[in-house]
Amino acid sequence: MQRQAYVPGLTALAAALALGLTGCSSGGGADVTAMDSKAGPAAPAAPPGRYRTLFEPCGAVPQTALKDLLPGAAELPDAERDKAYRGSASVTYDTDRRVGCSWKADSPDSSYRLVLDIERVVSYDPAVSDDARAQEVFARKQAAANLPQTPASPQTPQGTGAAQTPQAPGGTTTPPAGTGGATQPPSGGVAPTPTTGLEPRLLEDLGEVAFLDDVLTPDGSNGRHRTVSVVFRTSNVIVTIGYVAQTTGATEVPDSAELQEKARNLARLLADRLEE
Numbered sequence: 001m002q003r004q005a006y007v008p009g010l011t012a013l014a015a016a017l018a019l020g021l022t023g024c025s026s027g028g029g030a031d032v033t034a035m036d037s038k039a040g041p042a043a044p045a046a047p048p049g050r051y052r053t054l055f056e057p058c059g060a061v062p063q064t065a066l067k068d069l070l071p072g073a074a075e076l077p078d079a080e081r082d083k084a085y086r087g088s089a090s091v092t093y094d095t096d097r098r099v100g101c102s103w104k105a106d107s108p109d110s111s112y113r114l115v116l117d118i119e120r121v122v123s124y125d126p127a128v129s130d131d132a133r134a135q136e137v138f139a140r141k142q143a144a145a146n147l148p149q150t151p152a153s154p155q156t157p158q159g160t161g162a163a164q165t166p167q168a169p170g171g172t173t174t175p176p177a178g179t180g181g182a183t184q185p186p187s188g189g190v191a192p193t194p195t196t197g198l199e200p201r202l203l204e205d206l207g208e209v210a211f212l213d214d215v216l217t218p219d220g221s222n223g224r225h226r227t228v229s230v231v232f233r234t235s236n237v238i239v240t241i242g243y244v245a246q247t248t249g250a251t252e253v254p255d256s257a258e259l260q261e262k263a264r265n266l267a268r269l270l271a272d273r274l275e276e
Contacts, residue, residue, distance in 0.1 A: 049130030049236025057101040072107035115242035130236035207232035226254035
């Protein structure tokens with residue numbers, strides 16, 4: 001067996017390199033371990049929202065519902081009626097993030113318009129979930145609606161809720177003089193506002209959170225313009241429905257109860273669609 005030739009200097013160089021590598025490895029490992037122990041475990045990313053896509057909006061409202069929401073369409077010629085029921089899709093650049101559609105039907109004494117907007121909220125902050133970000137967007141919409149304070153709200157001034165009965169010395173209650181036992185607001189207070197159940201308000205039977213707004217405004221010569229809005233959130237999707245009725249001339253003011261019922265029925269239908 002032949003013996004390998006010995007080259008002076010190479011053996012020493014190899015030994016030096018091996019020693020250096022061993023020293024770097026042991027020292028680096030200790031430093032990395034120390035850094036890892038100080039950093040602690042990484043925080044888990046916030047969970048994504050339930051929805052990744054959105055449904056097509058113009059086809060989401062069945063024609064049977066549109067016939068009820070757009071009563072003037074039934075009197076239109078066939079081509080115009082079909083166009084009214086078909087709706088017009090909103091311009092959007094990402095149909096997985098936001099979609100919308102609008103419908104309109106006019107008659108000689110009234111006009112009805114329905115607007116649907118559906119937004120899928122995405123949080124780009126790994127520490128904030130899509131649902132939490134969607135709730136922030138919903139809260140801003142609710143604040144913009146400026147819903148009236150309810151009597152149970154701690155911000156309601158004293159006297160705007162149930163009337164306070166004055167107390168006689170000793171703590172016994174007595175009705176105010178001259179009222180025949182009926183309670184009156186305290187001096188300088190505000191009389192309770194009668195409620196009809198149709199005021200702008202939070203809704204408890206729709207999505208995870210929801211509210212309804214109802215605004216009546218004059219519209220030219222004796223015309224009236226009422227807009228009912230229903231907004232609800234389910235996970236990271238926010239649905240906004242705008243239902244507008246406009247009357248002209250001596251026609252009666254658009255009925256609040258009727259418009260609210262129709263808008264809420266449509267909202268329930270869309271909420272069911274999100275559950276599919």
